[in-house]
Amino acid sequence: MTSRIANNTIPLPYLLIPLLVIWLLAFFPTHQAMVHVWINSVTFAHGFLIVPMALYLFWQRRQLVSLNNAQPSWLASLILLGLAVVWFVADAAGVNVVQQLAVVLMIPVIIWGLLGFQVLKQVAFPVGYLLFAVPMGENLVPLLQDITAWFSVKGLQLVGIPVYWEGYYISIPSGDFLVAEACSGIRYLIASAALGAFYAYITFNSLKKRILFIGISLVLPIIANGIRAWGIIMIAYYSNMKYAVGVDHILYGWVFFGIVMLLLFWIGGKFADNPISQQSAASASGANESIPNDGSSLGAQGLMPPVEKQHWRMLIWLAAIIVCIPVLTLLNQPSSISQVAFTLPEKAATWQLTQKQPVNWQPTFSTAHTTHVTYQNDVTDQSLLLFAAHYTGRERDIELVSYANQLFDEDNWKVLSQQVRNIEIAGKTYSFYEYVIEHDGQRRLLWSWYVLNNKVMTNIYLIKLYQAYGKLTGQFYGGSFLAIATDFDIKPSEAREKLLRFLTEAMPLLTESLVSYKP
Secondary structure, three states: OOOHHHHHOOOHHHHHHHHHHHHHHHOHHHHHHHHHHHHHOHHHOOHHHHHHHHHHHHHHHHHHOEOOOOOOOHHHHHHHHHHHHHHHHHHHHOOHHHHHHHHHHHHHHHHHHHHOHHHHHHOHHHHHHHHHHOOOOHHHHHHHHHHHHHHHHHHHHHOOOOOEEEOOEEEEOOEEEEOOHHHOOHHHHHHHHHHHHHHHHHHOOOHHHHHHHHHHHHHHHHHHHHHHHHHHHHHHHHOOOOOOOOOHHHHHHHHHHHHHHHHHHHHHHHOOOOOOOHHHHHHHOOOOOOOOOOOOEOOOOOOOOOOOHHHHHHHHHHHHHHHHHHHHHHHHOOOOOOOOOOOOOOEEOOEEEEOOOOOOOOOEOOOOEEEEEEEEEOOOOOEEEEEEEEEOOOOOOOOOOOOOOEOOOOOOOEEEEEEEEEEEEOOEEEEEEEEEEEEOOEEEEEEEEEEEOOEEEOOHHHHHHHHHHHHHHOOOEOEEEEEEEEEEOOOHHHHHHHHHHHHHHHHHHHHHHOOOEOO
């Protein structure tokens, strides 16, 4: 008897290989950006393990994946096109995480499009596990900092230690503590979620058990991190600030996290389903699956469904969708950009640009063209600091709005208050971010804002959308970030009057000097 493999030479699943290679090459800059984050961020270093772990899960399940009725889906091809468009807009807006999410979500859609939804359902978890490779979750850091601070303070109050709590700052008789971003527990949360999902899938056959265990894996690290922070403060308090106040508190944190995870897995193991055959596991999961006995499974060595003309047509169509959008992105890039001089006005009414270098304020915008200057008033002899960062919009993976950009050193400066303040200047209302910060008794007021195509903006989501609009229409590229600052003694209202006086005279000139790059 002649097998269908012999008649078709190419087994049906092998058609995925050229599609995945095309996908990898077409969106290579996005993959590269993702790997760059894995390399440079401890929080997302686990990304290197996700692909091997997903492949392991897939390999364990291969005998259960039946290729019978593997029919191409035109609906999936439309969804793939939609994801490509999302990537295109996110690329124009410079939103890396959306680009990366769109690209990773293309993998299950490609499988759906070529082999059908029934096949996708059988490999849904291993393929979906790849989402853990996307570096995301940093927007949860402020919330996690709040929760960690709350746990720490309540724990201290519970044991009777006097405590003063303001924002992320905690003061006890022995010393002061800051719940920094690194102390938020985001690393523990992401690691616990990834490990918990993996463990749940290989340990339990029941869907309810898996969901429950993953839920515990999400809640437990948040609670544990609060207890960890409280414990570190307790150690510092009883050791008179000798222990747990330097690098060692990070070591204590990971040791504590390791113990918590081992305890979680030990408890989970008590409720693990008995080791059974794959056939029985499928029945226990309620999926009504069985190992195909006709050689049509991915793990079979015998017969496989034939590759039909419809599969070849879908292969070509999916490949065209994958390729066309990145090519369109390249064509949308301007052939040249006039280098607009990045210069600030030397004089604005009574304010004069001086040669005095700003001190004790070093914003971090490492990938931008930056200017850091001092303005002095000729009449009142008052001075203020101005910082400007400009982005051309041409550089890939360099964002005007990014968590990597820092207006001030959060390890040294204490945030007393922050808000969005609406200010009327020359009959127009502008919105600015306002920060009141303090360092060793020195108090400083900062106002910051963005300028895109002569428009003053503060809403970061609208900024991203407007950036995408500018690039897609070819009207403008890039943008600028500006901040002004001045010190005050008692009331920030004094500093506000000075900043308002400066902007009233200098705002039009400042905005015009930061024209976005034009095609």
